[in-house]
Amino acid sequence: MIESYMKSIAQLRDPRFRKLLWIGITLSVALLFVIYAFVLLLVQLLVPGALFLPITGQVQGLGSLFSFGSILYLIGLSVFLMVPVASIFTGLYLNDVADAVETEHYRGLEPRNSVPFRESANDALRYFGLLAALNVLGMGVFAISNGWGLILLWLVNGFLLSREYFTMIARRRHDPDAARALQKRHMIRLWLPGTVLAAGLSVPILNLAMPLVGAAVFTHMYHRLTPSEPSPDQ
Template identity: 30%
Template sequence: MIRALILAFNQLTDPRSRRVVWIGVLSAAAAYGLLAAAVWWALFHTPLTGYAWVDWMLDLLGGLVVLVLAWILFPSTVGVLSSFFLDEVLERVEARHYPHLPAPRRTGLTEELLTGLRFLAVVLGVNILALPLYLMAPGLNLVVFYVVNGYLLGREYFELVAIRRMGAREARDLRRAKPLKPFSAGVIIAFLSTIPFVNLLVPVVASAFMVHVFQSMRGPLRQGG
């Protein structure tokens, strides 16, 4: 597992893999910049109470809420936007470390879009449902966070990688037959997601990491070149 993680971080030396990082970061920054500008414009041009000082305070608070939410959700948005380009990362990892593999099953734009939307829906949905658990005593809430997100991220990244090499049912069967590795990898990914700035690299690193985890589940980890 440690070796797979080291290989995943080494993948950032590949220019095309770094390109996916920048696409996700810049796309998310542009999206949030436009959203923040639109919200600020709407707040400052819409009188809410008729009292200037009250409206000013509400505008200020509303703008701060938008900025805070943008900061909190920014890494998740980077992940979702990057997910549409992760096939390129997976191809680079396989070409570098597993050149013996045959060409993967191709996925269409619709399937990639649905994968990205499902990833967003699952992560946000389960975390919203688990929100009361996060409010537990310090320490216990961290355990809940890593268990929940470890399972989700491990499952989603594993299936993202596995369905390129086998059918969806076979991928699920393999994950259920050997659940510890995807779950452990998911916990590591969840931990990396909580580190500022490192979390912006997570989509690319996690995808490369899971390629090595998946291949180790199919057989011995082999490197080419």
């Protein structure tokens, strides 16, 4: 796991990977704003009139989205909101990251499967709904648990993210049933890197880059766990 993270971070020096990083950060910010806008819309529907919060002051629907105080709350809420963002990221952007990693570290591979966009999008949306509900619940648990609930949330998010990322990486070279079987076989070994990813996604600012890093890490994990594939850097 440590080697996979080190290789993924080291590849940020590669100009091709840096381009993907900036595209990924832009996508993450955009998705974060979309989710936050939905939260504000929900507040407007559930709370009649204006809601007053510290720093932000009056919050009244989408008109508050780009206020300075609202941006500060967005950064804070990214501790929870970036996990579902990372889930959407897999359906939109994972193949590009995995291709870059394989080009750099795993030369001579057979051409990968062409996974239909509808399949990737459906998988990402299914996980997104589950992770979004879990992390909204996690906000409440965190508030009443003196912070200990965040560790439990990391563990649960780590399991779900590792399952999603690894299965979608494996799907590029296996049929859906075989990809799921591989994930189940290595579930315990994948849980820790998934938990590290979940913890990184809870660190404001750093979490913007973590969906890309996570996709790279689980590409390395896939090749480490499938010895039939060519060895790294050959």
